Amino acid sequence: MGIKERKEREKNRRRDQILSAAIELTGQQGFEKTTMDEIAEKAELSKGTLYLYYKDKSSLYQAIKKRALQSLHQDFLTVLQQDKPGALLVKEMTSSFLDMIQKNITFTKAIMLYRGSESSDSDQQSSIAEKCLNIENDVNMLMVKAIQIGVQDGSITTKLDPKLLALQIGFQMRGLLQFYILDNKNMGVKIFKEQNLTLGELMDQFLNIHLNHVEKP
Amino acid sequence: MGIKERKEREKNRRRDQILSAAIELTGQQGFEKTTMDEIAEKAELSKGTLYLYYKDKSSLYQAIKKRALQSLHQDFLTVLQQDKPGALLVKEMTSSFLDMIQKNITFTKAIMLYRGSESSDSDQQSSIAEKCLNIENDVNMLMVKAIQIGVQDGSITTKLDPKLLALQIGFQMRGLLQFYILDNKNMGVKIFKEQNLTLGELMDQFLNIHLNHVEKP
DNA sequence: GCAGTTAATGACTATCAGTCAATAAATGGG
DNA sequence: CCCATTTATTGACTGATAGTCATTAACTGC
The missing domain is CATH 1.10.10.60 (Homeodomain-like)
Structure with missing residues (x-):
């Protein structure tokens, strides 16, 4: 049956x-x-x-977020399956991320700005929210993996633990995203335009510094 | 009269x-x-x-945000008035920021996660929102100032334009904040505990890399 | 085909942002 | 001091919308 x-x-x-x-x-x-x-x-x-x-509107929100994270996770996986230097893998991951957020700005805003949890009933967490966190972890792990590859193959030079470096790259992605979402009158946007930069170039500058760091003599 | x-x-x-x-x-x-x-x-x-x-609840939200930003601006000003190396000024600014967000987590969440604007009627912007942007810009300018001082006195070594560097430090602060707010159960926290790091130490590591960057030989 | 189980419905309730006609308080000229 | 006019305040009311639940419909297996 x-x-x-x-x-x-x-x-x-x-x-x-x-x-x-x-x-x-x-x-x-x-x-x-x-x-x-x-x-x-x-x-x-x-x-x-x-x-x-x-269960409620908030669960539905979590489910939407989960979808988006799964998609990002898939993108990261695809990147990681390539046989390329670690530094390049990291760059491609950040590119995937930027592509995703630029695909639909309204959707991205919605995903990022909804306060799903504001002091949620801590004991009765939605299981979807849990899953979101797990996927976020997985995504982060893939970034760690790429960094480890880069350290091995010499394309990445850093003093930091790969996990910490991944964390900081994650911060930067989030920060950049917030910036992208925010109002255009923001000064950051002006600087941006002055220098004729794209989000991707800004991210690359960041990565160049972090993936090629040596102590000052 | x-x-x-x-x-x-x-x-x-x-x-x-x-x-x-x-x-x-x-x-x-x-x-x-x-x-x-x-x-x-x-x-x-x-x-x-x-x-x-x-005018509406959203205006009130903007006013709350404005207050918080003014307070941060004041903190940054106080830091900048000291006669110290620029690199240290930058570090103290980020510390002020971290202090502020850790003071009341509920308040910080509220400030950061409310989507004030989601496709707001673009022509009828609240004047308070305008002021918020101005203060944000001022805060950013103070950071730029501190960086310029550091470049002058040699405590900061960077290839980047001070404005861009300030922007990236801003991204990192935002990203770190989001992380602090959202991911309480997330892997990041685990890494944190494994390595026994505080938010401040994490930020310092970041700054050490960015304020002392030299090209790989 | 029928008793029992599962799924779907939409009218209903509760909550809360925002409005507005009515009322109260303050002002200033005579 | 009085009263007409202006300004400030009120809270009952409206509309929107998240969430519920008694009722109805569909399905299942005997």
Whole structure:
């Protein structure tokens, strides 16, 4: 009896149907502006059904975030499977990241700026949120891996523990992302334009410094 | 006739009364969880009055943010007035920043995670938001100043334009902040504990690399 | 085909941002 | 001091929307 299995598949399909609708609307209008009713309509389901598949709006947000992280993880994996110097792998990973955030600015803003958790009930964490953290860890691990390769093959010179270096590169990516999201009147943007830089070039400058660091004589 | 002036003062006092109430509640519960009714009650005013002083909840958020930025700006100014090597000034600025965010985590989260703008009506920008940007720019300028001092006195060695370096340090601060706010269960924290590092030490490592960069021979 | 189980529905409730007509307080000329 | 006018304050009301739940529909296996 494959009924259990079929039902499981159907459930997953519904879940996906809802998630896809939510992602599409979020990309168009932002997450805050998207209502559960709209998502229900787009998914061709009633609102009540939404709540059978996602505990609340915040869970749905976490699921969207999870999707994006999975995609990034996949990109990083693909990069890592190439046989190239570690330093190049790191650069390509950061490029993947920049590509992703530039693909849909509304979506990126939504993902980054929603305060999913603001003092959430600490004992009853959504399992999706947990999974997001796990994927984030995995992504970070891939960066660590690339750095280790680079240290081995000599393309990266650093005093830092690869884990710490990966962490700092992660900080920089986040910071750059925030900057990218923020208002255009920001002075940073002016500097940016003055010097005719792209996000990618800025990131490369950063990496050049960090991946080729030697002590001052 | 000092009546106009007195009325002006009273208006400012009201505005401040409201803002203080909002800041206190935000520090306790986060901004999202704080309702306009609660703020009104705490400020001993009716809700309608709140809206005479702040256009909407988002304006109030901007005002809170402005306060925090002013405080940071003041801290940076104080640092800059010392007669010390530029590299040290930069380090002290980042320390001030870390102190501020660690003072009240709920408040910091609220400030950083609220999406004030998500596709705001672009032509009708709140003037408070403008002021926030200006202060942010001023803060950034102080960092640039400190870097220039460091380049002059030889305590900082870098190929980068001081403005760009300040920008990158800014990215790192933002990234570190996000990390501090979001990833409490994340791998980063584990690394942290493994290596027994504080936020400040991590930042210092970063600065050591960036403020003492020489080309590999 | 029918009893029991599972899934889906949408009208309903609760909460909260924001409004506005009514009211109160302050002002200043006579 | 009085009253007309201006300015400030109020809180009941509205509208939007997240989330619920009793009811209905669909499916399952005997």
